[in-house]
Amino acid sequence: xxxxxxxxxxxxxxxxxxxxxxxxxxxxxxxxxxxxxxxxxxxxxxxxxxxxxxxxxxxxxxxxxxxxxxxxxxxxxxxxxxxxxxxxxxxxxxxxxxxxxxxxxxxxxxxxxxxxxxxxxxxxxxxxxxxxxxxxxxxxxxxxxxxxxxxxxxxxxxxxxxxxxxxxxxxxxxxxxxxxxxxxxxxxx
Amino acid sequence: xxxxxxxxxxxxxxxxxxxxxxxxxxxxxxxxxxxxxxxxxxxxxxxxxxxxxxxxxxxxxxxxxxxxxxxxxxxxxxxxxxxxxxxxxxxxxxxxxxxxxxxxxxxxxxxxxxxxxxxxxxxxxxxxxxxxxxxxxxxxxxxxxxxxxxxxxxxxxxxxxxxxxxxxxxxxxxxxxxxxxxxxxxxxxxxxxxxxxxxxxxxxxxxxxxxxxxxxxxxxxxxxxxxxxxxxxxxxxxxxxxxxxxxxxxxxxxxxxxxxxxxxxxxxxxxxxxxxxxxxxxxxxxxxxxxxxxxxxxxxxxxxxxxxxxxxxxxxxxxxxxxxxxxxxxxxxxxxxxxxxxxxxxxxxxxxxxxxxxxxxxxxxxxxxxxxxxxxxxxxxxxxxxxxxxxxxxxxxxxx
Numbered sequence: 001x002x003x004x005x006x007x008x009x010x011x012x013x014x015x016x017x018x019x020x021x022x023x024x025x026x027x028x029x030x031x032x033x034x035x036x037x038x039x040x041x042x043x044x045x046x047x048x049x050x051x052x053x054x055x056x057x058x059x060x061x062x063x064x065x066x067x068x069x070x071x072x073x074x075x076x077x078x079x080x081x082x083x084x085x086x087x088x089x090x091x092x093x094x095x096x097x098x099x100x101x102x103x104x105x106x107x108x109x110x111x112x113x114x115x116x117x118x119x120x121x122x123x124x125x126x127x128x129x130x131x132x133x134x135x136x137x138x139x140x141x142x143x144x145x146x147x148x149x150x151x152x153x154x155x156x157x158x159x160x161x162x163x164x165x166x167x168x169x170x171x172x173x174x175x176x177x178x179x180x181x182x183x184x185x186x187x188x189x
Numbered sequence: 190x191x192x193x194x195x196x197x198x199x200x201x202x203x204x205x206x207x208x209x210x211x212x213x214x215x216x217x218x219x220x221x222x223x224x225x226x227x228x229x230x231x232x233x234x235x236x237x238x239x240x241x242x243x244x245x246x247x248x249x250x251x252x253x254x255x256x257x258x259x260x261x262x263x264x265x266x267x268x269x270x271x272x273x274x275x276x277x278x279x280x281x282x283x284x285x286x287x288x289x290x291x292x293x294x295x296x297x298x299x300x301x302x303x304x305x306x307x308x309x310x311x312x313x314x315x316x317x318x319x320x321x322x323x324x325x326x327x328x329x330x331x332x333x334x335x336x337x338x339x340x341x342x343x344x345x346x347x348x349x350x351x352x353x354x355x356x357x358x359x360x361x362x363x364x365x366x367x368x369x370x371x372x373x374x375x376x377x378x379x380x381x382x383x384x385x386x387x388x389x390x391x392x393x394x395x396x397x398x399x400x401x402x403x404x405x406x407x408x409x410x411x412x413x414x415x416x417x418x419x420x421x422x423x424x425x426x427x428x429x430x431x432x433x434x435x436x437x438x439x440x441x442x443x444x445x446x447x448x449x450x451x452x453x454x455x456x457x458x459x460x461x462x463x464x465x466x467x468x469x470x471x472x473x474x475x476x477x478x479x480x481x482x483x484x485x486x487x488x489x490x491x492x493x494x495x496x497x498x499x500x501x502x503x504x505x506x507x508x509x510x511x512x513x514x515x516x517x518x519x520x521x522x523x524x525x526x527x528x529x530x531x532x533x534x535x536x537x538x539x540x541x542x543x544x545x546x547x548x549x550x551x552x553x554x555x556x557x558x559x560x561x562x563x564x565x566x567x568x569x570x571x572x573x574x575x576x577x578x579x580x581x582x583x584x585x586x587x588x589x
Contacts, residue, residue, distance in 0.1 A: 013336075020338025023220070027343065106221075113281050115217065120283075128407055 009059070011131075012124045015059065018051050019116040026109045037096045041105075045092060046149075048112070049170050050188075052081055053177040054146035058139050058185065059127065064172075069124040077123060080115040080155070085141035087111055092170070145184035151176045191503035195485070203446045205266045212272055215465060215475035216279040224468055225510035228294045230277045231287075233473075235394030236387070236453055237271035240264075240446055247439055265482050270473055277466060284402045287335045287409075289344045291395050292329060292330075295322030296349055297467045298391055300513030302384045305506075311381055314369055314432055315338040315388065316489070317511075317527060317534060318425055320520055325418050327573070328557050331564040332414055334572045342574045348512055350501030351574035355525050357557035360421045361483065366529040367427040374441075378500035383449045387508070388431040396422035410563055440488040444496050447481040456507035457540025460480045490562070494512035514577050520580045522581040 025044040032040055060077065061072040087108045094101050131139070210345035217226055244264040248257050278287060296319060330341035331352045341351050372381055399422055403415025437445070454474035463466035485496040487489055527534050538546075549555075554562070564571060571587050580586045 016336060017338045023339060032373055096517075109220070109464075110281070117283070125407070179515075 003141055009133070010090045011059070011136050011143055012128050014140050014143050015055070015124065016053075016120065018047070019120070022047055022051065022112060022116070023109075028107070029096070029105060030053075034097065041091075042097055045088065045170060047109075048088065048174050049173045050146050050149050050177045052085075053174045054143050054181055056180040057146075058142045058176055059123070062131065062135075062139065063123055063126060066130045070126070077115065077119060080111070080118060084108060084115055085109040102137075116118060120169055142181050142184040145180045146177045149180055163169070191490055191505075192455055194448060194478055194481055195500070195504045196479050197476045198535075199480075199482065202262060202266070202479055202483065205269075205476050205479070207269050208425070209275070211435075212269060214273050214276050214469065216277055217463060217466065218342065219279040219281040223292070223462045224293065224344065224348055226461065226463045227278070227290045228297065228510050229292055229461065229470075230274060230466070231294045231394075232298055232387075232391055233453065233457065234271060234275040234449060235391040236396050237274055238266055238397065239386075239390035240267045240450060241271060242393075243446055245443070247443065250439065259483065259487065263483060265478070266476065267480070270476065273469060273583060274473070284405060285329065285336060286344055288399070288402075289327050289333060289341050290309045290328065291398060292322055292326035293345050293349050294391060295319075295395060296326060296517065297510055297513050298508075299388055300516055301509060301511065302388055303473070304383060304513070304516055305508075306384055307378045308372060308381050310370065311372060311385065311432060313534065314428065315384075316507050316520055316524060316531070318388070318392075319517060320524055320527075321357070321360050321421065321425070322354075323517060323521075324360075324557075326373050326419070327351050327353055328357055328414060328418070328560055330574075331572045332411055332560050335413065335560075335567055336408060340572060340574075345574070346450050347574070347576055350514055350517070350576055351473075352580050354517075354521065357417065357421065358550065358555045359546075360424065361527065361545055361549045361555075362424065362529055363541045364427065366531065366541065367431075368532065369425045369428055369430055369431045370532045372405075374437050374499070377434075378473070379499070380505045383452055383505070384446055385429060385432045386449045387453065388500070389426065389433065390427055392422060393423040401457070407588065410556060410560050414560050417556045419549070438492055440484075440492040441494075441499055443484045444481070444488050447477060447484040448500055450477040451481055453508060453543065456509065457505055459507045460509055472552040518577065518581045525582050525585070544579060 022044070024048060025040060028040040029037055029044055059071075060074045063074050067073065087104065091101065091104045091108060094104065127136075217230070241264060244260050244267065248260050248264075251257055251260070282290075299315050299319045299322060301317060304314040306315060326341075326345075326349070329519055333339060333341055345351065372385065374382070396419065399419035400417050402417055403412060406412050410467055431549065451474060454470050454477055458467060458470040461470055488494060488496050526536050528538065529535070530539050530541075561571060571589060
C-alpha cells in the first residue's frame, strides 16, 4: 500500500481527512460567536452535506457490492446518519446565539463522531481490504470532485453569513454534489 | 495531620462485588473536559493492571492454599476496579488519541514525581525518562495529524508542550545499560517506594498498550512507529523496575502496592474536576483501605513484622497532575545528550551504545525519523505546540 502520504490516491485517507476537518469545524463553531459562528456553522453544515452525499454515492455502493454482507453494514451507517440529520435539521433553523444552540451542537457532534468512528472501524477497513489500488484512486477522484462543492476554509472576503448563505440551501448543495460525483465517476469509474 | 490509611476503615470485602449495572460506568467526553481527568484514568488503569499482575505472580509463588484463596478474592475485586476505571475512556476516541493521552501521562506524571523525589539518584532516573516520553509525544502527535488531520493540542489542551525531546532514535540502548541500582528498602524515604511503583506501573501499562494496539493500524508508518516506541517502553520498564529493592518480601511488596493505591486514589479524589469520576476515586479509595488492611494482616501473620515499620506515618502530599513546562524546558536545556552506561549516566556515545545503534538501525532511518519526513512532505512543516517560546535547545528548533 502506498501509505498515507499518497492520500490523494486513496479514498479512505481522504475520508479520514474529512472526518478530521468536520471535527475541526465543530471546534470552530464552539469557540466563536455571532456572525463568525454563523459562518463557521454554515461551512460545517455544507461539509457534512457534501461528505455524506459523496459517501452515499461513492463509498456505500462499493461496500454493498464488494463486501460480504455489505448491505447490512451500510444499513447500520445510514441509520446513524438519519439520527444525525434529525439533530442537524433542528439546529439548522436555530439562531446560533440561542442558548439552546450549543447543547444541541454538542449532541450533534457526538452523533456525527459516533457515525464517523463506526465508518472507520466497520466500513473503511473492508474497503481497504477489498478495493484494489485503481479503485481506491477512482473513488478518491470522485470524492475530490465532491469536496470542491464545499470550501472548508473561507475565502477572503466571503466570511459573512449572508455570502455563505448564498451557496444555497442544503438540498441544493447535495444535488450539486451528487451531479459532480456522478460526472467524475462516469469519467474515471 | 494528614491522611493515614492505616487508621481508616474501608468497605468490608464481602460488600465490594459490583453487578453489571454498577460496572457500566459512563465514559468521559472524548473532546471536552479536563485532559488531566483522562490522565488520571490512564494512570489508575496502569496501577490496577499492576495490582492484578502482581497478585497473579504472587499466587504462582505461593504454596499456601489459604493465602491463594485470599489473594484470589481481592484480585477479583481489583479486576472489577480496573474495568470500572479503564471503561471511563470513551469508545469514540481513536487509538492514537488514547496514545497521545498516554504520553501526556508519561510526561506530566513522571515530571511531577521527578520534581518531588527526595533521593538524587532516583530523581535522575525520572528526569532521564521524562525527555524520552516527551519526544514520543511529539512523534505520535505528528502521526496523528497525518492520519486524522487533527492537532494534538485538541487532546493535551495546551497543558503540555509538544516539541522534540531526546530524539527517539537514540533511546535504543544496549539492554544491560537499562538496569539501574535499587534503593535500599531499609533506608529509603517511604515516598520513594511509592514513586518507583507508580512510574513502573504506568510505563508497564504503556508497554502493554502499544504492544497490543500497534498492529491495529493499517498505515505502514503507524505500525512501525508503534513497534519502535513499544520497544523503548520495554527499556523504560526495565529502567524503573530495577529501582525497586528486590530484597522486599512478597508480603512487604503486597502492602506497598495496596498502600500506593490508597495514596493515588486519595490524591486523585482531592483534585478531580469531574464529579462522576471523583465518585469512582472515592469509592475505590474506600475499597483499597480494606485491601490494605488485609495485606497488613497477611504481613503480620507470615512476615512476623508490623507494616507500620515500612510505611510512612501518613500519606505524603497529594500527587498532582499539573503543568511541568518550565521543569521540562530546563531538562531540554541540560540533559538532551545523556545516555546510560552501566547504572550511571554519561554524555558520550560509548562503544556499547554505538554498537546497539548500528545493529538496530541497520544503516537506515528508524520509523521515528521517517514519520517526521513523511509529515513534512505532506504539510511542508512539522507539528509542534510551543506555548512558552522557542525550543530551549537551539539545535532542536524547526528548520525552515
